[in-house]
Amino acid sequence: MARSRIANSKFNPSIFSYLLSLTPFSFLVSSPKKSQRAKKFLLPTTSLPLLFFSLLCFFVFSVILILSTVNITQNSDLCSVFTPVSSHLSSSPSSSSSSSRMLLASLAAIFSDDGDEGKPRLSVSEMVPLPAHGISGNLSKEESQFWKQPNNKGYQPCLDFGIDYRRESPVISSERRRFLVVVASGGLNQQRNQIIDAVVIARILKAALIIPILKVNFIWGDESEFSDIFDVEHFKKTLQADVRIVSSLPFRHLVSRQSVETQIPFDVSPLWIRTRFSKQLNEEGVLVLKGLDSKLSKNLPSDLQKLRCKVAFHALRFAAPVRELGNRLARRMWIEGPYIAIHLRVEKDVWIRTGCQTGLGAQYDWKISEERSIRPEYLTGRLNMSYPQRRLAGLCPLNAFEVARLLKALGAPRDARVYVAGGKPYGGSMALKPLIQEFPNVMTKDSLAREGELLQFANRSSALAAIDYIVALSSDVFLPSHGGNMGRAMQGHRAYSGHRKYIKPNKRMMLPFFEDQSISEAEFGGIIRKLHEKSQGQPELRTGKRDRDVIAYPVPECMCKSRTR
Numbered sequence: 001m002a003r004s005r006i007a008n009s010k011f012n013p014s015i016f017s018y019l020l021s022l023t024p025f026s027f028l029v030s031s032p033k034k035s036q037r038a039k040k041f042l043l044p045t046t047s048l049p050l051l052f053f054s055l056l057c058f059f060v061f062s063v064i065l066i067l068s069t070v071n072i073t074q075n076s077d078l079c080s081v082f083t084p085v086s087s088h089l090s091s092s093p094s095s096s097s098s099s100s101r102m103l104l105a106s107l108a109a110i111f112s113d114d115g116d117e118g119k120p121r122l123s124v125s126e127m128v129p130l131p132a133h134g135i136s137g138n139l140s141k142e143e144s145q146f147w148k149q150p151n152n153k154g155y156q157p158c159l160d161f162g163i164d165y166r167r168e169s170p171v172i173s174s175e176r177r178r179f180l181v182v183v184a185s186g187g188l189n190q191q192r193n194q195i196i197d198a199v200v201i202a203r204i205l206k207a208a209l210i211i212p213i214l215k216v217n218f219i220w221g222d223e224s225e226f227s228d229i230f231d232v233e234h235f236k237k238t239l240q241a242d243v244r245i246v247s248s249l250p251f252r253h254l255v256s257r258q259s260v261e262t263q264i265p266f267d268v269s270p271l272w273i274r275t276r277f278s279k280q281l282n283e284e285g286v287l288v289l290k291g292l293d294s295k296l297s298k299n300l301p302s303d304l305q306k307l308r309c310k311v312a313f314h315a316l317r318f319a320a321p322v323r324e325l326g327n328r329l330a331r332r333m334w335i336e337g338p339y340i341a342i343h344l345r346v347e348k349d350v351w352i353r354t355g356c357q358t359g360l361g362a363q364y365d366w367k368i369s370e371e372r373s374i375r376p377e378y379l380t381g382r383l384n385m386s387y388p389q390r391r392l393a394g395l396c397p398l399n400a401f402e403v404a405r406l407l408k409a410l411g412a413p414r415d416a417r418v419y420v421a422g423g424k425p426y427g428g429s430m431a432l433k434p435l436i437q438e439f440p441n442v443m444t445k446d447s448l449a450r451e452g453e454l455l456q457f458a459n460r461s462s463a464l465a466a467i468d469y470i471v472a473l474s475s476d477v478f479l480p481s482h483g484g485n486m487g488r489a490m491q492g493h494r495a496y497s498g499h500r501k502y503i504k505p506n507k508r509m510m511l512p513f514f515e516d517q518s519i520s521e522a523e524f525g526g527i528i529r530k531l532h533e534k535s536q537g538q539p540e541l542r543t544g545k546r547d548r549d550v551i552a553y554p555v556p557e558c559m560c561k562s563r564t565r
Contacts, residue, residue, distance in 0.1 A: 142411030189485030326470030341475035394507035
């Protein structure tokens with residue numbers, strides 16, 4: 001897209017006009033009256049060679065000045081995402097491609113018309129991770145393989161919307177009569193999913209979207225609003241060509257009584273949405289939706305899939321305070337060399353909801369079981385399965401001991417730096433002890449932050465989760481201990497940013513070998529590496545299986561082997 005902008009944009013002569021005005025040839029761009037007065041100063045014919053030589057020098061100077069401007073613009077774009085840290089560390093091809101996309105956008109910015117100044121450019125709105133580190137040092141074959149980044153097979157972000165989508169956009173983006181209100185619930189990544197779907201539904205209904213309302217999270221006590229977590233103006237600006245987004249309802253709707261829709265089945269299609277809600281929206285002018293989590297179909301038309309990616313990877317940028325601290329912590333991890341990020345799901349509510357045991361001993365498991373019996377509604381799915389059945393079916397999170405053994409088997413060196421993302425672990429430091437015993441360089445946001453840096457986010461679980469997200473995105477290797485929204489979001493975002501290494505634990509296949517005491521550690525490592533050799537961040541088509549989420553599998557709808565943006 002950036003490349004096409006350069007090719008199609010009209011040349012803006014203002015830069016050269018200004019430069020000419022600083023030279024003896026300023027009469028070339030002056031007014032007619034000034035030109036008449038300047039005629040007497042024209043050089044004689046004998047001076048034409050000198051004139052041509054002077055013009056040549058001037059244009060060389062102009063080109064040098066423009067190239068310098070491009071360099072400054074590119075650096076400012078990079079700083080807006082992540083401030084460069086140490087340039088002496090080698091970077092991966094994925095980081096080079098991100099820089100190239102930013103350079104194209106910078107060139108487009110210089111040569112574009114003044115009328116394009118306020119338009120968002122996807123190539124610089126994307127939240128780009130810090131570059132992956134190169135493989136260096138005295139490493140074993142297994143360790144080198146562990147840090148090696150996957151081949152992205154040439155896939156790059158590609159959000160080219162169809163002609164029909166673009167033709168409808170001016171009308172939809174100027175809608176002022178129909179409004180959609182969405183109440184998003186859950187944790188950060190659950191909220192992100194619902195916000196993404198809210199934008200898509202607004203587009204389907206051709207309605208203006210009110211900035212989504214974040215429901216108070218009673219489990220974590222988080223009362224954050226949208227603007228506390230996300231950059232509101234960036235959200236509006238990035239999506240201004242797709243959906244009109246406003247901060248609040250017009251007064252005429254505030255005084256009217258609105259009906260709230262909560263009965264939405266799973267896997268609803270665009271046709272279902274239009275059939276169900278268009279009449280109500282036309283009559284009342286406002287539609288309020290709650291309980292939207294995972295209700296919209298994963299199999300949407302291509303342009304709506306692209307819109308989901310545009311929202312997820314471009315529009316939902318974190319608010320400045322969150323982004324600044326997250327970037328700061330990411331740089332502290334990154335500057336020391338390659339690191340692993342683990343989303344360790346060992347919070348109390350996770351053990352209650354999954355019906356699994358903690359691995360911390362009978363006393364801890366008894367407390368979880370007691371609380372689960374008091375509130376059986378917290379238990380999600382497969383109610384008739386025992387804990388051993390759940391575990392072998394891959395429905396339980398890996399505990400710290402299992403994660404440590406998995407990393408060791410995959411070839412992670414003992415001195416590897418490990419960032420643990422997630423909420424407060426049930427069992428405190430005891431829950432992390434098996435991991436720290438195998439990998440002493442374990443860090444969390446609490447240990448990485450300096451005194452007072454996290455105070456502004458006290459009791460703000462969504463903001464803290466966003467900080468984890470930023471640090472995890474820049475890691476060289478990411479591994480989730482359980483599935484869930486964070487794992488899927490990170491899988492897709494790392495693919496979109498250049499297919500950074502993402503290891504999805506094959507729990508069903510590997511856990512029987514965890515139980516087998518007759519296998520040596522060397523043999524165990526070989527088996528584990530074999531089980532995971534095809535699931536370490538390689539480009540994987542969403543179309544391979546029905547109902548795959550494009551946010552986790554952005555190929556082929558949102559990524560292609562073309563550099564077109």
